[in-house]
Amino acid sequence: MRIGPLDFGERPLMLAPMEDVSDPPFRILCKRYGADVLYTEFISSGGLTHDSDDAQKKLDLYEEERPIGIQVFGGDVEQVRKATQIVDQAGADLIDINFGCPVRKVVRKDGGAGILRKPGKMRRITEAVIEEATRPVTVKTRLGWDDDSIDILNVARMLEDTGVQALAMHARTREQMYKGEARWHWLRRLKEEGVRDIPLIGNGDALSPPEVEAMFDETGVDGVMIGRGAIGNPWIFQQAKTYMETGEVPPAPDWEERVEVVAEHLALKCEWLGERTGVLEMRKHYSGYFKGFRNASKLRHALMQETEQQGVREVLSGWDPDAPEIRLSKASLGGREKVAGGEGSHAPGDRDAPTKKPAPPPALA
Numbered sequence: 001m002r003i004g005p006l007d008f009g010e011r012p013l014m015l016a017p018m019e020d021v022s023d024p025p026f027r028i029l030c031k032r033y034g035a036d037v038l039y040t041e042f043i044s045s046g047g048l049t050h051d052s053d054d055a056q057k058k059l060d061l062y063e064e065e066r067p068i069g070i071q072v073f074g075g076d077v078e079q080v081r082k083a084t085q086i087v088d089q090a091g092a093d094l095i096d097i098n099f100g101c102p103v104r105k106v107v108r109k110d111g112g113a114g115i116l117r118k119p120g121k122m123r124r125i126t127e128a129v130i131e132e133a134t135r136p137v138t139v140k141t142r143l144g145w146d147d148d149s150i151d152i153l154n155v156a157r158m159l160e161d162t163g164v165q166a167l168a169m170h171a172r173t174r175e176q177m178y179k180g181e182a183r184w185h186w187l188r189r190l191k192e193e194g195v196r197d198i199p200l201i202g203n204g205d206a207l208s209p210p211e212v213e214a215m216f217d218e219t220g221v222d223g224v225m226i227g228r229g230a231i232g233n234p235w236i237f238q239q240a241k242t243y244m245e246t247g248e249v250p251p252a253p254d255w256e257e258r259v260e261v262v263a264e265h266l267a268l269k270c271e272w273l274g275e276r277t278g279v280l281e282m283r284k285h286y287s288g289y290f291k292g293f294r295n296a297s298k299l300r301h302a303l304m305q306e307t308e309q310q311g312v313r314e315v316l317s318g319w320d321p322d323a324p325e326i327r328l329s330k331a332s333l334g335g336r337e338k339v340a341g342g343e344g345s346h347a348p349g350d351r352d353a354p355t356k357k358p359a360p361p362p363a364l365a
């Protein structure tokens with residue numbers, strides 16, 4: 001599969017843009033575990049043009065992330081045009097336009113999926129981005145606003161005519177939000193009757209290696225984009241590749257490797273955001289990483305008490321995943337010591353802390 005000058009090989013796998021998830025630390029992990037293309041979370045064109053620190057921070061990219069696309073959104077043509085000039089300077093390989101976000105405050109201003117109701121304006125925004133960008137422009141969108149207004153075959157042709165170089169399709173309508181099944185039959189129709197010469201990237205409910213392969217086989221898409229399936233599970237890319245080669249899903253990382261990945265994820269977060277914010281921001285990832293393990297909610301609770309990297313590492317290294325079910329009294333929920341490694345705890349606390357600290361990746365110029 002090619003996007004402009006970039007060659008991604010056969011059946012490439014993309015990390016989906018995900019707000020508050022697809023940041024540099026998480027992207028780097030997904031890349032190490034086999035993601036072929038990464039996308040940033042969506043970045044507000046208004047935030048970029050008003051020089052908001054938050055939006056600027058989201059432009060941080062690292063050399064080892066390449067190839068990477070920056071995703072931008074907005075419903076004002078001239079604002080998106082100016083934002084594209086800023087995004088273009090950040091040095092990404094691709095610029096992606098978000099025409100799929102279903103959130104009310106975004107669609108209200110014609111951003112995200114809101115633009116699906118205004119194809120003329122969708123074209124003008126796309127043209128403005130392509131005019132300003134010095135790199136290939138891609139679009140990520142949904143099937144339509146609701147079931148009664150799906151016109152995605154024409155929309156896809158229009159986007160291709162405008163000069164978009166790949167189309168990523170989340171196979172749901174805006175009305176569906178994230179509910180119901182993704183309608184993969186639309187991906188097949190789009191491949192057969194919608195796009196002509198540009199790659200189609202399928203997205204929606206490819207949550208496991210067999211589902212990734214099934215999306216390729218059943219729809220004929222050129223690439224598969226994985227979102228929720230990668231949260232707490234960045235090794236899904238490698239697993240899916242192995243599955244497609246051998247028919248076997250390799251075992252997920254065991255406890256020790258998982259702890260190492262979490263420690264690395266945390267270290268990258270702290271490197272990028274500073275210790276305090278990094279530790280706080282890491283909290284939303286614990287349930288994904290330890291889902292299915294005995295006492296997972298107790299572990300998460302213990303990790304949530306920590307405000308420093310070292311404390312998190314100590315909880316992790318002292319935790320025994322094979323310990324019998326821990327029953328906590330309300331009083332004991334107040335502090336981590338009773339949960340992990342403290343007197344009366346089932347956790348032995350005799351493991352070595354995962355001390356490997358990754359070198360900070362060099363930021364792009």
Ligand SMILES: Cc1cc2nc3c(=O)[nH]c(=O)nc-3n(C[C@H](O)[C@H](O)[C@H](O)COP(=O)(O)O)c2cc1C
Pocket residue numbers: 016017018019020021040041042071098100101140170203204205206207225226227228229
């Ligand atoms: C937490 C979260 C944040 C998301 N943020 C974005 C975003 O910033 N831009 C975007 O295009 N889609 C966003 N999405 C949608 C995903 O990119 C993807 O289209 C959707 O999750 C369906 O794919 P999946 O079934 O593989 O998760 C987000 C989804 C989730 C779960």
